[in-house]
Amino acid sequence: MSLHQDQHSILWHSFKKGDWEAYTSLYHAYYSLLNNYGYKFTRDIDLIEDCIHDLFVRLWTNRNNLGEPLSVKNYLYKSLRNILFRKLKTQSRFFTIQEEDDSIPFEVSYDNQLILNxxxxxxxxxxxxxxxxxxxxxxxxxxxxxxxxxxxxxxxxxxxxxxxxxxxxxxxxxxxxxxxxxxxxxxxxxxxxxxxxxxxxxxxxxxx
Incomplete structure (x- = not known):
C-alpha cells in the first residue's frame, strides 16, 4: 500500500469513528477525482455533484456499518459509478444496464500537453x-x-x-x-x- 493510500485509510478509519474532520478531509481529497470521473459519463455537472453529495451523505449515515476497503479510492469510484448509473437509468425508460452493455456513454479525454512541434x-x-x-x-x-x-x-x-x-x-x-x-x-x-x-x-x- 502506498503512503497516499495508507494516509487515506487512516482518515477512513477515523471517519468511521465519527471524526468529522477526517470525513471532510476525505471529501476534499477525492472530490475533484470523483467529479472528473463522473464527467466522463455525463456532462450534467449538477447531476454529478448530486451523486457525489449522495455518496458522502450515505457514507456518513452508514459509517458504523462500513468495512475497511483495501483502497478508499476504489471504494469511492465504485460507489459513485453505481449511484450515477442508477440516476442515469431513471432519466430514461429506454435505459437498460447489463454487464456487457455500452448503453451508458463514457468519453475519455485528456488535456493537451505542451506541444513541441x-x-x-x-x-x-x-x-x-x-x-x-x-x-x-x-x-x-x-x-x-x-x-x-x-x-x-x-x-x-x-x-x-x-x-x-x-x-x-x-x-x-x-x-x-x-x-x-x-x-x-x-x-x-x-x-x-x-x-x-x-x-x-x-x-x-x-x-x-
Whole structure:
C-alpha cells in the first residue's frame, strides 16, 4: 500500500469513528477525482455533484456499518459509478444496464500537453479522435488504467467485471488504437497512451 493510500485509510478509519474532520478531509481529497470521473459519463455537472453529495451523505449515515476497503479510492469510484448509473437509468425508460452493455456513454479525454512541434500536436489530435470511436467501456478502462493507474483487479472491482474480462477489454481497446494508428505493436499503443495520460494526471495534480 502506498503512503497516499495508507494516509487515506487512516482518515477512513477515523471517519468511521465519527471524526468529522477526517470525513471532510476525505471529501476534499477525492472530490475533484470523483467529479472528473463522473464527467466522463455525463456532462450534467449538477447531476454529478448530486451523486457525489449522495455518496458522502450515505457514507456518513452508514459509517458504523462500513468495512475497511483495501483502497478508499476504489471504494469511492465504485460507489459513485453505481449511484450515477442508477440516476442515469431513471432519466430514461429506454435505459437498460447489463454487464456487457455500452448503453451508458463514457468519453475519455485528456488535456493537451505542451506541444513541441506540429507532428506531436497532430498525433495527439489523432489519438483523441481514435479514442472517441471506441465503445464506452473500452474508453473507461483506458481512463482507469492509464489516467488513474489502477490495477486490473481494481478496475474489475469498479466496473463489476471479472479480472480476466478486464484484461480482455483493455487488450481490445489497445488493439483498436494500434490498428487505427498503424503502430507496429500493441505495446507501442500502450506506451503512447500511458505517456499521454500520466502527464495529464501529473499536471492536474500540480497546484497552479
Amino acid at each position: 506540429e507532428e506531436e500536436q497532430a498525433l495527439q489530435e489523432t489519438i483523441r479522435k481514435v479514442l472517441h470511436t471506441l465503445p464506452a467501456r473500452q474508453q473507461e478502462i483506458i481512463y482507469l488504467r492509464f489516467y488513474d493507474g489502477l490495477s486490473y483487479e481494481e478496475i474489475a472491482d469498479i466496473m463489476a467485471i471479472h479480472v480476466n474480462s478486464a484484461y480482455k477489454l483493455l487488450y481490445k481497446a489497445l488493439e483498436s488504437v494500434q490498428q487505427s494508428l498503424g503502430l507496429i505493436s500493441i505495446g507501442m499503443a500502450e506506451y503512447i497512451l500511458e505517456s499521454i495520460f500520466r502527464n495529464a494526471a501529473l499536471r492536474e495534480a500540480t497546484p497552479v
